Amino acid sequence: MRIALFVTCFNDTLYPGTGKAVVTLLERLGHEVVFPAEQTCCGQMHYNTGYDRECGPLVKDFVKTFQPFDAIVVPSASCAGMIRENHVRVARTVGDRGLAEEADRLGPRVHELTELLVDVLGVEDVGAYFPHxxxxxxxxxxxxxxxxxxxxxxxxxxxxxxxxxxxxxxxxxxxxxxxxxxxxxxxxxxxxxxxxxxxxxxxxxxxxxxxxxxxxxxxxxxxxxxxxxxxxxxxxxxxxxx
The missing domain is CATH 3.40.50 (Rossmann fold)
Incomplete structure (x- = not known):
């Protein structure tokens, strides 16, 4: 499967090892991981502090960047939740019906890492070894x-x-x-x-x-x-x- 990685701002800036681990893990399981360089922020920080309209361009960018992919993995439950729960709401707030429809169609393809592994890829034993x-x-x-x-x-x-x-x-x-x-x-x-x-x-x-x-x-x-x-x-x- 060809999977797009949305690494998230927090991971990209402070914890790049997490994104690398996701790639290592999924490639070991036989999947191709793509990192779209155009990705930015999911808008969670803006949305949570009341700046709904300022989220509009971020939602538009996310939809444009990840629309070509059948599966998007997000190594952050909070960012995955923001995308699936609130991107449509943001699009409706800014009055962009077309964007709302596109975000609604894209939402089900966005998966937190454990959802992707267990529900989409059907795997629980990923071949890991961690003696701690x-x-x-x-x-x-x-x-x-x-x-x-x-x-x-x-x-x-x-x-x-x-x-x-x-x-x-x-x-x-x-x-x-x-x-x-x-x-x-x-x-x-x-x-x-x-x-x-x-x-x-x-x-x-x-x-x-x-x-x-x-x-x-x-x-x-x-x-x-x-x-x-x-x-x-x-x-x-x-x-x-x-």
Missing amino acids: RVTYHPTCHSLRALGVGDRPLRLLRAVRGIDLVELPDAAECCGFGGTFALKNPDVSAAMGADKVARIRQTGAEVVCAADNSCLAHIGGLLSRLRTGVRTLHLAEILAATE
Whole structure:
């Protein structure tokens, strides 16, 4: 299958290893991965702060860039959710009926990574090897917006050598919440502290998730406490073979 990668701004700028891991993983499974250089931003930050109309050009750019592809993979549950849930709404807000129709047709072809692997490609054992103690944090967008369910855990359980441990109160938010962390820093830090306490209870060497934004928040707290616990995007574990 020929799959287009929408890497997302956050990953492209701060976590390029995640995009590389997605390519490594999908190519190992026998698929061609294309990176359209014209891609920009999904518009989530603008939309979440009330700048709906400013999102219009970004939605138009996304549709134009990815319309030729039958499958688009997004290694970020929050960005995948923005595209599928809100691009049509943005197009309607700016009064572009044609764009709304195009965004509506494109939406079902946009997949968060675990959705693509399990639902579209029909694979759970991706041939990964990761001999470490790992716990999984289900981010709010993956859990509540996209409803990915146990897909990430099914993929992780199939990884050879892994010691996967359950995270207590896993469904609780880490406190990042995009601009929430900027507008409510004290509350965000308190929520993050609770999440970190639960992670430390597991004795995990690594905490993984489907969103690097949440992992950045969690990782900052873990680092300041000098816990030695690493954060890794799910894609990086699934791409590992040695």
